[in-house]
Amino acid sequence: MLAAAPTNALPRWKGFNVLDFFNPDPKHRRQHTTQEHFRWMADWGFDFVRVPMAYPYYVRFDRSRPIMPHEVYQIDEQQVQHVVDLVEHANRCGLHVCLNLHRAPGFCINAGFEEPYNLWKDPEAMEAFVFHWAYWSKLFRAKTRDQISFDLLNEPCLREDMNDQFSQRSAVPKERYRSLIVKGCETIRASDPGHLVIADGNNIGNEVIDNILDLDVGQSCRGYAPGLVSHYKAPWVFEHPEHLPEVTWPSVENGQVHDKAWLREQFAPWIALVEQGGGVHCGECGAWKETPHHVALAWMDDMFSVLTEHDIGFSLWEFDGTFGILNSERKDVAYEDWYGQKLDRKMLDLLTKFV
Template sequence: MRRRNFIKNAGLLAGGLAFLDHEALAAGTGKTNPLPKWKGFNLLDFFSPNPAPYGHPTIEDHILWMRDWGFDYVRIPMAYPHYLQFDRSRDITTDEVYHIDEQKVQEVDQLVTMANKHGLHVSLNLHRAPGYCVNAGFHEPYNLWKDQAALDAYCYHWNFWAHRYRGIPKDKISFDLLNEPAMRADMNDQHSAGTAVPGDVYRKVMGAATEAIRKESPERLIIAEGNWGGNLVVPELEDLGIAQSCRGYNPHQISHYKAPWANKDPEHCPVPLWPGQVGNQYLSRDMLVKYYQPWIKLVEQGVGVHCGECGCWNKTPHDVFIAWFSDVLDILSAGGIGFALWNFIGDFGILDSGRTDVAYEDWHGHQLDRQLLQLLQKH
C-alpha cells in the first residue's frame, strides 16, 4: 500500500446505515435508538502517546468484574504514537507517523480479544490522531483540519485497523473516529483559542475516514463524535450512515473541578454545587435537559447516539458528583442513550479513584466506590 497515494480526496461512500439492526427502545420516549444502550467504561491502556506500561493495565479479572456487574461495553481510546516505532528523543516526523509497531498492535489485539471473549462490545477510538488531539503532551507535525498529509495519515491508520479487524463481527467491535474534535489556534496548545470545526471541514475528514474503513470492512459500525469537544450534534454527518457520540461532562464546573488540563487556573475554581450558584451561573437539571435535547432529537430522527465518555474528576465533592451524575444518567437513560464512564480504575473510576470523601469497600485489593457502581447499574 502506497501511503502517499492512499487517499487523496474526501469522497463519501454511499453505504447504508450499517448499524440499523442494533435497536434499543428509548425508554420513556417510545422512539428507537439505532445503537444498543451499551454501558461500560473507558480503558486507558493505550491512551498515552508514550508506550511505557500503563499504571493500571487491564487484566481478565477486570473484564469479568465488569461483565458480572452487568456492563457490556468498553471504549479503548488510543494515542496513535503509542503503537508506532520511532525516535522519541525528538519530535515525530511525517514519515514516522506510518511506522506501525506490530508488537504494540498485538497488545491492542489482546485487549480486544479478551473483552470480546467475555461478551463486551469494544469501541476502538483514536483519542490522538495524526494532526489532532484535544490534549497537549505530544508535538503534532501538522494539522488534521488543514493539511492533506495529516488527512492521508489519518485515513491510513483507520484503514489499517479496519483491515486488521475485518473478520470480527460488527456487534463485537466498532470504530470511534476521533476524540472530541475542535479547531484550535495552536494544535499543540490545548489552552489556545478554539472553536467548533467548520461543518464542511468536519464532514470532509470524517467522510474520508469512513471511506477508508469501508474499503476493508463495509459493514463496520462507525461512530463520529460531536463537534466542539463532543458537545454539538453534527447535522453534516447525518447522511453518512454513521452514529454520533456525545459527552457526559456538562457543566465542566462540576465534572472538571480543579482539573489542571481543563482549567488555566485550577486552584481558583469556584466550589461546585448541584444544584446551586457556581461562579456567575446557576447550575441545575434544567440546563442538562436543554443540553441533551439536540441529542435526544437526533435519536428520534433515527441516528444512533452513545455517550462515549462521562464522569467526574476526583476533586469534586462526592455528594455533589453523585447528585449531578444521577441527573446526567437519568436524562441519557430516558433518551435510550448508553454511556461509558471515564475510567474504570483511576481518578474518574469506580475503583481506586483517590477521592478523600468516599466510604470505600475493599474489592480484591482495590478501593471500590459502591455508591457510584450502584448508580451506574441503576441505569
C-alpha cells in the same frame, strides 16, 4: 393509541473507557486492563468499553525528538498485539469494544506531544489518518458490529496552538469535518461494509453533526456539563483551580440554575437526533476526584436519568483512575477492598441503576 417512543439507532451501551493506550509512549502505560477486569464489568451488568488510543503508542520512531511524517507509518506490531489482546479479552466477556483515535496524526485535544502537521490543514495528515484506520479496520475485519466499532477522532475542534493546553478552541467547519468522516467511513468499510462507525460531536464532542445523517454513522456526545462539576479543580481545565468557588448540585452559576431540567436542555439536540432516527451514545462522562463525592453522585444520577429516558447509553471516563470506580484517589470515599483494588461501591451502585 400513543405512538411508540423513537428508538436509538445505536445500542444503549453502558460501560467505561479504559486508558491502556492513552499515553503516546508505551513506557508510560499506566493501566493494564485484564480479562479479570472485563469479567467484573460484565458481572456488574456492563456491556461496553471504549479504548482511546494515541497513535504514537503503536508506531516506531526515535522518541528523543518529535515524530517525523514518514515515521507515522511505521507500525510496531508488538504494541499492536497489546491492542488485539485487549479487544479479544473484552469480547470474550461479552463486551462491545469501541476503538477510538484519541490522538490521530495531526490532531489531539490534549497537548504534550508535537505533531508533524495539522489534520485540518495538511493533506499529508489526512492521508496518514486514513492509513491508520485502514490498518485497524483490516486487522479487525472479521469482527461483527456487536463486537467492535470504530470511533474516528476524539473531540474534534480547531485550536490556535496545538501545544498550548489552554489555547482557544472552536468548532471545525462543517464541510471539513464531514469530509474527514466520509473518508474515514469509506476506508473502514472497504475492509468490511458492515463495520460500525462513530463520529464524536463537533467542537470537543459537544455539538451534533447535522450534515451526516445520510452516512449511517453513529454520533458520540459528552457528559461533562457543567464543567465546574465534572472537572472541579482540574489543572488542565482551569488555569487557577485554587480560586474556584465551592461546587454543589443543583447549583447556580452566573445567575443560571443548573439542575436536572438544565441537563435535559443540554442534551436536547442529541435527544432530537435520536428522534430523527440517528444513533447517539455518550462516549465520555464523569467527575474528577476533586468534585465532592456527594455532589458527583447527585449530578451523575440526574444525568444518567436524562440519558436513559431517551435510550442513550454512556461510557464513564474511566474504569480505573481519578474519574472511575476503582482507585479514584478521592479523599471523601470509604473504599471497599475489591480483590486488592479500592472500589467506590456507592458510585458503582449508582451506575448499576442504569444498566
